[in-house]
Amino acid sequence: MRNFGYFEEDYTVSISEKGLWRRIISYVRPFIIPFSGAVLLSLFVTASTLALPWIMQRAIDLFITNPEKTFDVRIDGLGLYGLAYAGLICINFIAAFSQVLLLEWIGQSIMQRLRQDLFSHLLQIHLPFFTKHPVGRLVTRLTNDVQNMHEMFTSIMVTLFNDLLRMVGILVLLIYMNLHLGLLLFVFVPLAAAITISFSRLARVQFRSIRKQLSKLNAFIQETVSGVYLVQLFNRSRDMNRQFAELNDGYLERTLRQIRLFGTFMPLTELMSTMAVAVILWYGGGEIIQKELSLGELVAFLSYMRLFFQPLREISQKYSIVQSALASAERIFNLLDTKDHEQKSPALPDPEKSFNGALTFADVNFSYNSQQQILHQISFSVEQGETVAIVGPTGSGKSTIINLMLRFYEPTSGVISLAGHPLHSLSPHILRREIGVVMQETLILQDTLLNNIALDTGKNEKQVQDLLEQSQLGAFIERLPDGLQTQIGEGGQTMSTGEKQLLAIARVLCREPSFLVLDEASSAIDSQTEKLLEQTLEYCFNKKSVLIIAHRLSTVQRADRIIVLEKGRIREQGSHSQLLELGGIYSRLVALDFE
Amino acid sequence: MLGPIYAKHRLRIGLGLVALLGVNFLQLTIPKILKTGIDGLSDNSISQRELLQLALLICAIGILATILRFCWRYLVIGFSRHLERDLRKRIFTHIMTMDGAFFTKYSTGSIMAHGANDLSAVQMACGMGLVAAVDALVMSLAAIFFMFHIHAKLTLFALLPMPVLAIATRILSKRLHQQFDRVQEQFSLMTEFARSSISSIRLLKAYTLETSQTKRFEKLGMDYVHSSIRVAIIQGLLFPVATLVGSSGMLMVLYFGGKLVIKEAISMGDFVAFITYLNMLIWPMMAIGWVTNLVQKGITSLKRIHRLLHSRSHLPGGIAGKKPDSPTFTLQNLNFSYPGSERIILSGFNLQLLPGILGITGPTGCGKTTFCQIIARMFPVADQTLLVGGQDINTFPPQSIQNEISYVGQEPLLFSSTLAENIAFGSPDAEMEAIIRAAKAAAVHDEIMALPDGYDSRTGEKGVTLSGGQRQRVALARALICNRPVLIMDDCLAAVDTATEQQILHNIADWMHGKVVIWVSQRVKQLALADRILVIRNGKIDGLGSYAELKTDNDFFRDIVRRQRLQEPLPENSHA
Known part of the structure; x- marks a missing residue:
């Protein structure tokens, strides 16, 4: 599999990649009707733009410079053409405006779909994927890369289409009006094309080198500013200023190079258009003398030439946008093609499958990578209504047990079953509804407390309130300013570690799981919250099957059974009194606590 | 503020502007030549030869204009890049001298964002903005002058729609900026949502929130789409409005100018030249609206940069060259709040720091880190509350205190x-x-x-x-x-496993000997090595004493000792 984005800086795609275009088009397909509408509007815009100089020419030849007609006929005719001119201006305005809007709407809708597809795809991918791919890079796919592609749908598809259509239209018209002069001006086309293409290439190279230097410069500033205290403390300001000046000057040098390039190219297009005017005056004038061309046509030629050179600059800039959009598209589709989805179990469990809250681990082995085994032959069971505590030092494999229970990872060997159903026969979705977990970290959504507790269960305020009262959590809500309607998360009420854990427990209870897993908070909690937490735990222990990773002996002592885990192996297992009698590790731990 | 930079580059700017004016002048002569040719054609008074001469003249003017165009671009826009470089350098060197208080006000992120955006706004205003302003002014005045010269009344008719364009671009581009800011904001909301969702993917999956989270994301996305479309409405109006106004002017010329030609008040050549001048006016009119916005944004940005450059370090400069006699610290009823904030972070600290290890612990947010940072001279303190070697710390230059200190942060x-x-x-x-x-x-x-x-x-x-x-x-x-004589270690080994931490503590015992060592840790067991342990809670000293003393006398300390027992290597092993 390709490594996404490692080469973002220097990465280019050749436009001819068919598969890529096919997939882009498949996203456009649902919008085929509005898209055709936009193309139609494009025709209107081009037609009205090109018709304006033509009306001008007709008016000049038929009325303004036509001494054969009477004065009144000439004035009336001019008025009529003026009206037609005005009408076309309005059509042009309306068509151009609606086209921009239509395309923006299409582009945004496509991007929204792409973003949604990508986001929901990402959430379906199994967990090990996320340890390999930095969050920042995945977010870039969702935001910046999608944004890049949007550019292509709006500015490119339209402008390119409009511009090319217009240029072709102008050439056809010119040749129709006067074959020789038209063909003569045709000479400018390959010249313009050559200049535009070579400029786009050069501009892209320079643009990239500027961007690279800028990101170097910014990275340096970022690093130095965040480490400014180190620089001051270690007396290195002078060196840092010198390094900075070097990068800063390098950036200036590159931008100046770019200015030189633009300074050459931009005036060249102007020069071409001036040359075209000269050619029209010289050759067209000659044709007029020989009565091959009318004065009105000469004026029209001049206007069309101006219209012809306008889009040239745009086209050269659009070229690089297409390049970067395609590179983004490829990265996005690559990510969408990741097949690391969580395994959906082949047969969905029938809805009558009952879960009584019993859990067994049978000879479970596990390693994250083949080098180091994390769990060795783990076997234990939690009976219905029982509370089992796991005790062990950091790194003994406690959280790995949770990871396996939730099927974030699959055991290397051995079977875990819930209420007699092996986990691999259950879909992760059903499994995670039956096993409620309270982890050390808590996810807080920027929403009301009520919505944070109810999540997707659809419970209303009354139901949540009742549930909280029952589980001794009522006091937790009373302490907050607006009760269940308190806004939490960014910009709302902040919560302490203890409160977050209470929220997590409330959230889990609300889902009415048949089995509870608790990872007790290991950091210090204020005494008031501590008391609440203990009451709630008491409630849980009485009502549910619970597996708790304990950090306090007082919690452990209330468990029905205790498992002592070390380096991925179960060292001791039994009730508090049994283990004390055994006189092993656990009894020593307890003794230490009372010393 | 930009004065000296302008002065430094005055030759460059001067020459650039001269080139720009030259281009303008040359551009204005082309319609004149066209007029001569067309007038000659319409009354059959011109020969092929004369036409060729006129065409060659136009070519020559075109080439000269191209050279001059290159010159002004290189000189004036190049100047704006020089200016950007000089300003960036000033900002950077200034920031390097700031104290901790400055960085609580300006985060690295905001320095980066403002630095980048503000610099480019100033650069744009002083580069393209300057060019466009001069260009628009000269071109429009000259074009209008020549048009008046041909026919005054027709000029008024032709110009009638122009102010609409200037006003419309002004209003629309201002709106555009506001809407655009909103789109940026929504974009960052979306980014932040995606980031937090992906970083807590484990929890999302544990609570089977994939679907509901996707829905939330969809809503954010839709908001973004709506704002983007609002931007598109404005942006979509901008160009068609320009075309509309330009064409309306052309309509006026066609109808009224045409009438004038019929009445033989002006010649056909005048008519064509008039159209050419009018075409020259459209861009400057659009530019007026655009330039005023550019300049306005540039000025706002420049003000922000000015504020940044004029913020001063809160640390008093002290007496130049003064150095502390001994690296011992005395805290006398020290209170601390961050400058500009009411919240009290530390209060009533009375303490002596002598050679030896002082361990510090306490709950998150209790003020441990602030304590270390004050000692390391990152933040200012009131006079006579912190003494170094018996003398007020405010009498020393910050660097002379910092030279005594080695600091390892979290x-x-x-x-x-x-x-x-x-x-x-x-x-x-x-x-x-x-x-x-x-x-x-x-x-x-x-x-x-x-x-x-x-x-x-x-x-x-x-x-x-x-x-x-x-x-x-x-x-x-x-x-x-x-x-250095003072070593501050602020929870600096939290990500190192306990066994290695023990090893390190053993290794550095010699290095710490005879030094003032401050050692913040959450791991109580390792704190047993310290000579004294300070417990900070809610910004106050909660306990100070040896490990054994605190374990019996201090509730907080006793609690964490118990709590951490279950996470330590099991007793059997630790003896092995």
């Missing part, structure tokens, strides 16, 4: 250079042996040697990836090598 920040350079950051002339000795003491030597390039391995974006624990140990080595 976040092990390494610079993008080699590991050897990182370790020798505080003493760039250190011998390789000294570097290795420090790395060995910080128990990171073996791991460095295991890297393909050893001490020459580069850290940072394109270099080796070190684990959090490895970085913390490199940062510790960097502090050790300086061998």
